[in-house]
Amino acid sequence: MLKKLTKEDAAYAAERCWALYQDPASRCYPVHESRETMARSFAVFCEYESGTLLGYWSGDALTGVCELYFEKETRYLRITALYAWDDACAALEAFLDEIDSSYAGYEVNAGTPPENARLAEALLCHGYAVAEENFDLRYDAVSLTPEKSTMQGIALLEDETDDGFEEYALLHDAWFPDDYWVSARLRELQGDWQAFTLRGKTGIEGALFVLTGHRMAEVYALHAESGQAARELLKAMLWQNEAAEFGANEILFMVRIEDELQVQAALDCGFTLFGRYTGWKKAI
Structure with a gap:
C-alpha cells in the first residue's frame, strides 16, 4: 500500500534509506552528503508544493520510500530517492506504477549506479531508456x-x-x-x-x-x-x-x-x- 509520508516518518525513512545508500547495489542518485541531509530533504518533501514523499507499506511495516520532484509548468519530474527493502520488488513496482498513473504528460528522469541491477531492471520493465552514462568523479x-x-x-x-x-x-x-x-x-x-x-x-x-x-x-x-x-x-x-x-x-x-x-x-x-x-x- 502506498501513502504519503509525514515529517514524523522522515527520520526513520532516512535511516533505512541511508543504510542502503552506502551500497552501490542499492543506491540511487542524486548524491546525499549525510543521513541528516537526507532526513532534512525527506522532511521538506513531505509538505513541498513541487514534490512529494511516498512510502510503501507491507502490512504495518514501511518497506520502501520514493521522493519525487516535479515542475508542473515544464512537465519535468525527477526521482530523487527510490529505495526499497524486504518486499523490495513489490515496492518498486508500486512506486513506478504510481508515477505512470499520476504524472501523464511528464518526462521522468532518474539516476542509478550500474551496480543497482534490481532498480535498473524495474526501470527497463516500465519503459525507461538509458539517456547517458557518466563517470562519477x-x-x-x-x-x-x-x-x-x-x-x-x-x-x-x-x-x-x-x-x-x-x-x-x-x-x-x-x-x-x-x-x-x-x-x-x-x-x-x-x-x-x-x-x-x-x-x-x-x-x-x-x-x-x-x-x-x-x-x-x-x-x-x-x-x-x-x-x-x-x-x-x-x-x-x-x-x-x-x-x-x-x-x-x-x-x-x-x-x-x-x-x-x-x-x-x-x-x-x-x-x-x-x-x-x-x-x-x-x-x-
Missing part, C-alpha cells in the same frame, strides 16, 4: 591544494547582472541544450552558481558551470575546445573554491564516459573515480 578539497590557473581570459560570473552574462547565456544554452540548468533557470537561481568563462579572439570560447555549496559543489557542465582549456577552467574553479570563505569540502563532476578530453583533464586536476552513473528517461 570527486575532488577532495579538504586534502588537496589546487594549482592556480595561469591562462589569460578566464572570468567569473555569479549573477545575471555581471558583465558578460548575456553573451554567456546564449552560448550556455547552445553548448548544453539538454542540461536542466538552462540560462532561464540561472536567472531565477540567486547566489548558488558560478560560471567560469574563457575568452579568446572570437569571444567566449569555453565555460565551466558549477553549483556551489559548503559541503559539496557540483560541476554541471564544461565546454572546452582543448585539454589545456578544460584543465585551466577546472583549475580556476578549484582555486576559487579554495579561496572562498565557505568553499565546498568535496566537488562532484559527472563526465560522459566517451568524453576522454574532459575525463583526462579532471584526473589531471586531482579528481578521482568514485563510481559510474546511468541516467534514465521516460516520457509518460
Whole structure:
C-alpha cells in the first residue's frame, strides 16, 4: 500500500534509506552528503508544493520510500530517492506504477549506479531508456591544494547582472541544450552558481558551470575546445573554491564516459573515480 509520508516518518525513512545508500547495489542518485541531509530533504518533501514523499507499506511495516520532484509548468519530474527493502520488488513496482498513473504528460528522469541491477531492471520493465552514462568523479578539497590557473581570459560570473552574462547565456544554452540548468533557470537561481568563462579572439570560447555549496559543489557542465582549456577552467574553479570563505569540502563532476578530453583533464586536476552513473528517461 502506498501513502504519503509525514515529517514524523522522515527520520526513520532516512535511516533505512541511508543504510542502503552506502551500497552501490542499492543506491540511487542524486548524491546525499549525510543521513541528516537526507532526513532534512525527506522532511521538506513531505509538505513541498513541487514534490512529494511516498512510502510503501507491507502490512504495518514501511518497506520502501520514493521522493519525487516535479515542475508542473515544464512537465519535468525527477526521482530523487527510490529505495526499497524486504518486499523490495513489490515496492518498486508500486512506486513506478504510481508515477505512470499520476504524472501523464511528464518526462521522468532518474539516476542509478550500474551496480543497482534490481532498480535498473524495474526501470527497463516500465519503459525507461538509458539517456547517458557518466563517470562519477570527486575532488577532495579538504586534502588537496589546487594549482592556480595561469591562462589569460578566464572570468567569473555569479549573477545575471555581471558583465558578460548575456553573451554567456546564449552560448550556455547552445553548448548544453539538454542540461536542466538552462540560462532561464540561472536567472531565477540567486547566489548558488558560478560560471567560469574563457575568452579568446572570437569571444567566449569555453565555460565551466558549477553549483556551489559548503559541503559539496557540483560541476554541471564544461565546454572546452582543448585539454589545456578544460584543465585551466577546472583549475580556476578549484582555486576559487579554495579561496572562498565557505568553499565546498568535496566537488562532484559527472563526465560522459566517451568524453576522454574532459575525463583526462579532471584526473589531471586531482579528481578521482568514485563510481559510474546511468541516467534514465521516460516520457509518460
